[in-house]
Amino acid sequence: MSSPVDKMLRQRVSWLADSGPEDDIAISSRIRLARNVSGFPFPINASRQKLASLFEKVKLAVECSNCIKNPLMIRIDEIPKIDSQILLERRLISREMLAEKACPAVIFSEDESHSVMINEEDHLRIQAMRPGLQLSEVWAAADEMEKGLSQNLKFCFSPELGFLTSCPTNVGTGLRASVMLHLPALSMAGQMNAVLQAIGKLGLAARGIFGEGTENLGSLYQISNQSTLGEAESRIIERLESVVRQIISHEKNTRKILFEKKREFLLNNVGRAYGILRHSYIISSQEALNSLSSLRLGVDLGMFSSVDIHKVNELFLLVQPAHLQKYASKELDSAERDVFRAKIIREKLQSQGN
Amino acid sequence: MSSPVDKMLRQRVSWLADSGPEDDIAISSRIRLARNVSGFPFPINASRQKLASLFEKVKLAVECSNCIKNPLMIRIDEIPKIDSQILLERRLISREMLAEKACPAVIFSEDESHSVMINEEDHLRIQAMRPGLQLSEVWAAADEMEKGLSQNLKFCFSPELGFLTSCPTNVGTGLRASVMLHLPALSMAGQMNAVLQAIGKLGLAARGIFGEGTENLGSLYQISNQSTLGEAESRIIERLESVVRQIISHEKNTRKILFEKKREFLLNNVGRAYGILRHSYIISSQEALNSLSSLRLGVDLGMFSSVDIHKVNELFLLVQPAHLQKYASKELDSAERDVFRAKIIREKLQSQGN
Numbered sequence: 059m060s061s062p063v064d065k066m067l068r069q070r071v072s073w074l075a076d077s078g079p080e081d082d083i084a085i086s087s088r089i090r091l092a093r094n095v096s097g098f099p100f101p102i103n104a105s106r107q108k109l110a111s112l113f114e115k116v117k118l119a120v121e122c123s124n125c126i127k128n129p130l131m132i133r134i135d136e137i138p139k140i141d142s143q144i145l146l147e148r149r150l151i152s153r154e155m156l157a158e159k160a161c162p163a164v165i166f167s168e169d170e171s172h173s174v175m176i177n178e179e180d181h182l183r184i185q186a187m188r189p190g191l192q193l194s195e196v197w198a199a200a201d202e203m204e205k206g207l208s209q210n211l212k213f214c215f216s217p218e219l220g221f222l223t224s225c226p227t228n229v230g231t232g233l234r235a236s237v238m239l240h241l242p243a244l245s246m247a248g249q250m251n252a253v254l255q256a257i258g259k260l261g262l263a264a265r266g267i268f269g270e271g272t273e274n275l276g277s278l279y280q281i282s283n284q285s286t287l288g289e290a291e292s293r294i295i296e297r298l299e300s301v302v303r304q305i306i307s308h309e310k311n312t313r314k315i316l317f318e319k320k321r322e323f324l325l326n327n328v329g330r331a332y333g334i335l336r337h338s339y340i341i342s343s344q345e346a347l348n349s350l351s352s353l354r355l356g357v358d359l360g361m362f363s364s365v366d367i368h369k370v371n372e373l374f375l376l377v378q379p380a381h382l383q384k385y386a387s388k389e390l391d392s393a394e395r396d397v398f399r400a401k402i403i404r405e406k407l408q409s410q411g412n
Numbered sequence: 413m414s415s416p417v418d419k420m421l422r423q424r425v426s427w428l429a430d431s432g433p434e435d436d437i438a439i440s441s442r443i444r445l446a447r448n449v450s451g452f453p454f455p456i457n458a459s460r461q462k463l464a465s466l467f468e469k470v471k472l473a474v475e476c477s478n479c480i481k482n483p484l485m486i487r488i489d490e491i492p493k494i495d496s497q498i499l500l501e502r503r504l505i506s507r508e509m510l511a512e513k514a515c516p517a518v519i520f521s522e523d524e525s526h527s528v529m530i531n532e533e534d535h536l537r538i539q540a541m542r543p544g545l546q547l548s549e550v551w552a553a554a555d556e557m558e559k560g561l562s563q564n565l566k567f568c569f570s571p572e573l574g575f576l577t578s579c580p581t582n583v584g585t586g587l588r589a590s591v592m593l594h595l596p597a598l599s600m601a602g603q604m605n606a607v608l609q610a611i612g613k614l615g616l617a618a619r620g621i622f623g624e625g626t627e628n629l630g631s632l633y634q635i636s637n638q639s640t641l642g643e644a645e646s647r648i649i650e651r652l653e654s655v656v657r658q659i660i661s662h663e664k665n666t667r668k669i670l671f672e673k674k675r676e677f678l679l680n681n682v683g684r685a686y687g688i689l690r691h692s693y694i695i696s697s698q699e700a701l702n703s704l705s706s707l708r709l710g711v712d713l714g715m716f717s718s719v720d721i722h723k724v725n726e727l728f729l730l731v732q733p734a735h736l737q738k739y740a741s742k743e744l745d746s747a748e749r750d751v752f753r754a755k756i757i758r759e760k761l762q763s764q765g766n
Binding site for chain 2: 322334335336
């Protein structure tokens, strides 16, 4: 019998596989809303029993409101470790939820575009994702989910402060809006440090998407708001979108300059990345992510007409440890993963016919 | 009007393009005989005029004996520098002959298998080359050339010492027999140091083929006799051949072991080399030679069924600076060569259809 996670793996991830505005550079947009339910202690203070009953209450609220279609409901402490790793790699749960916590759970739609993490730092983390730059659309989706859930859940709210959260940095709107950007040209041109500094000065945060200290990996950056207090959601989102559009324009200009003025340097970087992905038999996660990043740029520049950019997006997911092992249907140690990763990438790119 | 060197470049190099025994590992066999002509001072002491008249005398002797068919006769000081570089890269002249010397010249057959260098360290360096391991055959060819020339040239000979030469290390037979070996598996397995030490102890020499200090480049080694005195030619050649056969067998075993026990390591090395050759846009001479070496091993292991091993042999020649510039029909600086080298390799491998 297949687990819910196995079922999920057979489905399409809409935010990776579908097209969206500016999706040559903006891979996906995400809104996350932190909420806590009145009458329950915050997760850090609550008993296992309380949190389990909270999960049941949220399940009911999801079902009643129908705010997530055909929802998969998974308690993290009831599934194999590899399955929870898969959920983490797909950004459906947070790294903190893998630790020994009371009753962490997640409820999400088939296409993974709508989800609610339960018993993370806060009771609920309502999350909506879409491909490309679609911050208004994901905000509308998250807001609608929240409204639906609030019909059956009373959220902790203070008229002065707004929504109350475990960590003071989330108080107010409880909103984190973020866009995942692919910035290979700015990386190649050595301009990312300047860009990251500017982002910091504008009150936004930039993080690598594969966890702490992975800023350079795959040239993938998640740009998000830092402050959640004293501003309307729409204003936070507008500010973020404005900065993201500037970064996208900067990346596009840099691609153009590289293509016109440092053509061989650019083609060499992209060509070698493709050659290695297509023909290596051992490849580390780091080299794979960085090579996929260069390949993705090459696809966008028209160098590989038969490679679909969404397939490259999916490879970013597939080369990660848990996905690899799930794909192999067995446990693999680090050296075995490097061999299997190379095999999968070779096969996937070969099937793209280049 | 095209120069003799341009004409040569349009012809087939038999020792690279043809098949020979053991030519998966033994690329070519070569015999070189040092001879000096009585009545002429050794080159180091002779006037330009004397050496010029010696060249005329040798030309006549070649023509009368017909020991080199349709010979090309080239005075190095009369051709452009790039053309003499081409002759050097094709091993038809020595590096010393590029320096300011009196009347250095070379006479060679269309297929480059038979040649005579003139006014190098000695008056004559008679040279025969063949593909694969064919020491007896090249010895017979060189011996026949020498016999032919001796009908019209009296060689300096001492009944006690044998043939007399400028450098005492060549006195006696004046013979240097050598085999160019491709030893990528021994290199990968880290066994070349041990092999080189053993070769030294057996009184043989091993050199990189691209000049001093290039031992590791392309895993190509020239194994040759050191001593020329006190032994018959046939005995010198037998000893060399016996050692060469042992090295070939050692390389074959190592390939087998790598293929069976360290399969991914081997495939990864070969696959990456192919990927880089096939898709890079900037490649140094060193990286090209080392990658071609791995590719050549891969072709021998059957990984690239549509790539012809002799085409890879020819690429070893083509990626060198003078050949590249001749191919481009213009002077190229080092950075331009790296770009053009990558282009040529991409094109040649693409036309091989892999």
